[in-house]
Amino acid sequence: MKKLLVSILAVLICLTVSGCKGGGKTDFDPIAEFGSDELYVFNWGEYIDESNIEAFEKRYNVTVYYKTFDSNEEMYTAIVGGDKYDIIVPSDYMVERLIREKLIQPLDLSLITNIGAIAEGLKSPDYDPTHAYSIPYFQGSIGIIYDSTKVTEEEITAKGWDILLDTKYAGQICMYNADRDNFLPALKSLGYSVNTTNDDEIQAAYQWLLTQKKTMSPAYVTDEVNDIMIEGNKTLAVVYSGAAAYIMSENEDMAFIEPYQGTNIWSDAMCIPATSTNVKLAHAWINFCMEQEVAEKNSIAVGYTSGYQAVIDKLSKTEFDGINAYLPRVGYDKDEEYHDDNVLKTKLAELWNQVMFN
Amino acid sequence: MKTFSKLTWPYIAWISAFVVLPMLLILLYAFTKEGNSIITLSFTLENFAKFFSDAIFPMVLWRSLKIAFFTTVICVLLGYPAAYIIAQMSEKKQAFAILLITLPMWINMLIRTYSWKGILAYFDFDSQINVMIGMVYNFLPFMILQIHTSLSKLDRNLITAANDLGADSVQTFLRVTLPLSMSGVISGITLVFLPAVSSFFIPKLLGGGEYVLIGNLIENYFISVGNWNYGSAISLIMALVIILSMFVTKKMDQKTGGEE
Amino acid sequence: MKFIKKLVSSAYFWLTMLFFYLPIIYVIVFSFNESKSLTRFTGFSLQWYQKLFESRSIREAIYYTLLIAVIATIISTIIGTLTAIGLSKSNKILRAIVLQINDIPMMNPDIVTAIGFMLLFTSLGVDKGLGTILLAHISFCIPYVILTVMPRLRQLDDNLAEAALDLGATPLQALTKVIIPQLKGSIISGALIAFTMSFDDFVISFFTSGPKVSNIAIYVYSSIKRINPTINALSTIIVVIVTTVLIIVNVVPMIKDRKTRGIEE
Numbered sequence: 001m002k003k004l005l006v007s008i009l010a011v012l013i014c015l016t017v018s019g020c021k022g023g024g025k026t027d028f029d030p031i032a033e034f035g036s037d038e039l040y041v042f043n044w045g046e047y048i049d050e051s052n053i054e055a056f057e058k059r060y061n062v063t064v065y066y067k068t069f070d071s072n073e074e075m076y077t078a079i080v081g082g083d084k085y086d087i088i089v090p091s092d093y094m095v096e097r098l099i100r101e102k103l104i105q106p107l108d109l110s111l112i113t114n115i116g117a118i119a120e121g122l123k124s125p126d127y128d129p130t131h132a133y134s135i136p137y138f139q140g141s142i143g144i145i146y147d148s149t150k151v152t153e154e155e156i157t158a159k160g161w162d163i164l165l166d167t168k169y170a171g172q173i174c175m176y177n178a179d180r181d182n183f184l185p186a187l188k189s190l191g192y193s194v195n196t197t198n199d200d201e202i203q204a205a206y207q208w209l210l211t212q213k214k215t216m217s218p219a220y221v222t223d224e225v226n227d228i229m230i231e232g233n234k235t236l237a238v239v240y241s242g243a244a245a246y247i248m249s250e251n252e253d254m255a256f257i258e259p260y261q262g263t264n265i266w267s268d269a270m271c272i273p274a275t276s277t278n279v280k281l282a283h284a285w286i287n288f289c290m291e292q293e294v295a296e297k298n299s300i301a302v303g304y305t306s307g308y309q310a311v312i313d314k315l316s317k318t319e320f321d322g323i324n325a326y327l328p329r330v331g332y333d334k335d336e337e338y339h340d341d342n343v344l345k346t347k348l349a350e351l352w353n354q355v356m357f358n
Numbered sequence: 359m360k361t362f363s364k365l366t367w368p369y370i371a372w373i374s375a376f377v378v379l380p381m382l383l384i385l386l387y388a389f390t391k392e393g394n395s396i397i398t399l400s401f402t403l404e405n406f407a408k409f410f411s412d413a414i415f416p417m418v419l420w421r422s423l424k425i426a427f428f429t430t431v432i433c434v435l436l437g438y439p440a441a442y443i444i445a446q447m448s449e450k451k452q453a454f455a456i457l458l459i460t461l462p463m464w465i466n467m468l469i470r471t472y473s474w475k476g477i478l479a480y481f482d483f484d485s486q487i488n489v490m491i492g493m494v495y496n497f498l499p500f501m502i503l504q505i506h507t508s509l510s511k512l513d514r515n516l517i518t519a520a521n522d523l524g525a526d527s528v529q530t531f532l533r534v535t536l537p538l539s540m541s542g543v544i545s546g547i548t549l550v551f552l553p554a555v556s557s558f559f560i561p562k563l564l565g566g567g568e569y570v571l572i573g574n575l576i577e578n579y580f581i582s583v584g585n586w587n588y589g590s591a592i593s594l595i596m597a598l599v600i601i602l603s604m605f606v607t608k609k610m611d612q613k614t615g616g617e618e
Numbered sequence: 619m620k621f622i623k624k625l626v627s628s629a630y631f632w633l634t635m636l637f638f639y640l641p642i643i644y645v646i647v648f649s650f651n652e653s654k655s656l657t658r659f660t661g662f663s664l665q666w667y668q669k670l671f672e673s674r675s676i677r678e679a680i681y682y683t684l685l686i687a688v689i690a691t692i693i694s695t696i697i698g699t700l701t702a703i704g705l706s707k708s709n710k711i712l713r714a715i716v717l718q719i720n721d722i723p724m725m726n727p728d729i730v731t732a733i734g735f736m737l738l739f740t741s742l743g744v745d746k747g748l749g750t751i752l753l754a755h756i757s758f759c760i761p762y763v764i765l766t767v768m769p770r771l772r773q774l775d776d777n778l779a780e781a782a783l784d785l786g787a788t789p790l791q792a793l794t795k796v797i798i799p800q801l802k803g804s805i806i807s808g809a810l811i812a813f814t815m816s817f818d819d820f821v822i823s824f825f826t827s828g829p830k831v832s833n834i835a836i837y838v839y840s841s842i843k844r845i846n847p848t849i850n851a852l853s854t855i856i857v858v859i860v861t862t863v864l865i866i867v868n869v870v871p872m873i874k875d876r877k878t879r880g881i882e883e
Contacts, residue, residue, distance in 0.1 A: 040829045040830070042829065045840070054674075065829055065830050066675070067829055067832070067840075068840060070582075071582055073582045073583065073584060074581050074582050076584065077580070077581060077582070077584040080584065081736070081740050082739075082740050082743060082744075082745070082746070083745075083746060083828050083829050084745060084828075084829060085829055179582070217568065218568075219566050219568050220568070221566075227845045231655075346583075349582070349583045350583075353414060353575070353578065353583070354412075354413075354414050356570060356578075357414045357417070357418045357570055357574075357575055358414065358417070361789045362703055362704055362706075362707040362789065362793070363704050363705075363707045363708040363709075363712075364704065365700040365701060365703055365704030365707075366701050366704035366705055366708055366712070366716060367704075368697060368700070368701070369697055369698075369700075369701035369704075369716070369760065370716060372697065372757070372760070373716070373719050373720070373757075376735075376738070376753060376754075376757040377719055377722050377723060377757065378719065379738060380731070380734025380735055380737060380738045381722065381734055383734060383737040383738055383741060384730065384733060384734050384737060387737060436634070439627075439630055440630065440631060440634045443627040443628075443630060443631050444631070446627070453868075455631070457864065457868055458635055458638070459638065460864075461860065461861060461864055462638050462639070462642060463814075463818075464814065464817075464818075464860040464864070465642070465853065465856055465857055465860060466817070466818055466820070466834055466835055466838070466856065467818055467820060467835075468820050468834075468835045468838045468839060468842075469645075469834075469838060469849070469852070469853045469856065470641070470642075472645075472838060472842060472849060472853070473641035473642060473644060473645040473853065474641050475656060476641075476644055476645070476648055476656035476657060477640065477641055477644055479656055479657045480657060495637070495638075495641070498637075498638075499638070502634075552725075552727065553727070553728070555727065556727030556728065556729050556730070558729060558821070559820060559821075559839060563842060573727075573729050576729055576733070577729070580733060580736070580825075586737070589733070590733065590737070593727075593729065593730045593733055594730075596727065596730070597726060597727060597730045600725075600727060601725055604725060
């Protein structure tokens, strides 16, 4: 009996081992070229066309270990906790923080031959004006996706973020459960800056969220929102523009709006952590992600606005033609970027816990 | 023969490194602030003070204890009859029934929980009910198996004797069977209550982002907020509450066990 | 009256079984669904199985799950058995202390044990990966092995080992030739428990795995946010394997039993 069990296990293990290795080997010698043949990538969930990973592996004859995170904070905690990655993709304000805390290393821009591809608006971002540490990946804004068969455009245009407090839609809304983005609707609805340090304003926003929780019983979600809205299970949801573009391409009833009270404009960028041991290969990955074909695939697969101009130009006329969420609003003076502020962040995280677990 | 006692040494080293030391580290983190490294130590009671000033934590703990309590009660109510029925079966049928109950337990808990997602989508339950269904589903087999073990150990002669002495079946059950199977019920309770209190993926999978428990709070402090010190303090308090309740049930167990 | 009683109890039993198996059947059915939906069955398709076999991350998750379970079972069974033997020959105080500490991983909520490990590995600056996840699994498996082997040891006749030693056997020989063979049954059931514990674990693996390693549970947890029918396909395969193994384990002895009985008759 024991022998039988052991042999079944042995067969299973052999099968899976042989399954893991193999694949089309090329003659490329990654050790000679990059000094290593493995790469550890830590990216947002739902943020890549997975065939690109395999394409990279095949081209350079390397193994990519790909893991995902849900929030900047989660990624930050993992890095500080000693997990070693070669590529991470933090948002703007988090890049600022990582630079300040020396957790990411300067890039060798001579290795990034595709640097000219970067989109117009991201050529000199506030958080890293010379791209010394970061190369943009995706960009976008935050808005509300709504079921146009249940909410009129007029109504949502007039109410903006305030519609999330309208008890007519109680039980029908999703809020985004991610650091800082969770406070955005409240702060903007009240007319405050997303970077406010005024305690009264923060308290007011906190009360806004508490009231919402009591009267609207919202679902606090992250990536789940895509399927929820594609299936039309809720009426309103706070989403990133890219997620909205994806949802709209799957469900025609859905529409996207960036409220008149203003919103957050963001970008996520690829960085190499200070502890990376496969630095050269990491540069190759960054350069690879900037290639037209690769970037197009990524953008189509996930719906987010590419960080590269030629890709945006092409896809806004083809794949995402007529989908307003693909091209974020520009030049609206109530829209802001987040700035790194650790005190504010901790305060918001603590208050968010109070809302979430209440 | 004494030479064999040396065989414990490796394990003593092992538990010092991998059981005692981690617990000490949680203690250390709970009583210090800031910085996730050993070098920058500064002792504080802040984390515990926060526990008393922070309304959230006691509330979430209370909610978790409550749902674990109801889950346990439902498991006893559903599990006892099932175990009783199985114990009445012929020996061959019993083995088959036990196999049927253990089989799903071999499938990963996450997958078992996930499997409810589709079915629950047909019903418009409260997310709290969804979580409770997930918990009962995951933990009921433990309860049935524990009660069944104690019932099958039961001396049949006692029941025959009770019947001979004129007790009807209800009396026999209440006076003989039930008290003698109490030890199974109690060990079942510990096996259900403990994981139910601290579970964090069942609410995450079935709670739809609307219903969160103490396990989620701890995960949140470690994974998202990154405040390991407060996270440790919460874990410590939760562990103490659980160990205390286990201690009480164990005491009850000894009491009922004494009658055997 | 008796008939009704029987009817009610078998109805209750099968209802309970329905409760246990309904979600499993549901998952199996929907693993053959053509569309992504978890609620509407739109047509038969094998595409999720194809996706499953194409996905490297799932293959890796299965591989690591089995690898970790096998290694953790072997090591924890060896250490657990030796410790149990050692404890049975140790003085009372030491035994009481070790058994008390041995209880900690079993009494502790998983998440607390997991956090303890994470703090330990981080404080020591150890890179999280296969090594750390293995250490953690071995640690929470050993207590179960000890607790399964100990009761059997108490029933053993001490004199046998004593006699072996008197007759000139080295302690090692006494151990491997006399003591361990008598414990065989309980060692196997200890190993089985260890295997299930490791195979089923999520929480501790989640907190002790690093960038490189992920097992089935971690994979499911991280991909569950989107409707992902490949998980249905994966569950179906696991159900089939588990059922087959359990049937073989339970039915083969029965057949053997019948055969030998037949010969005797």
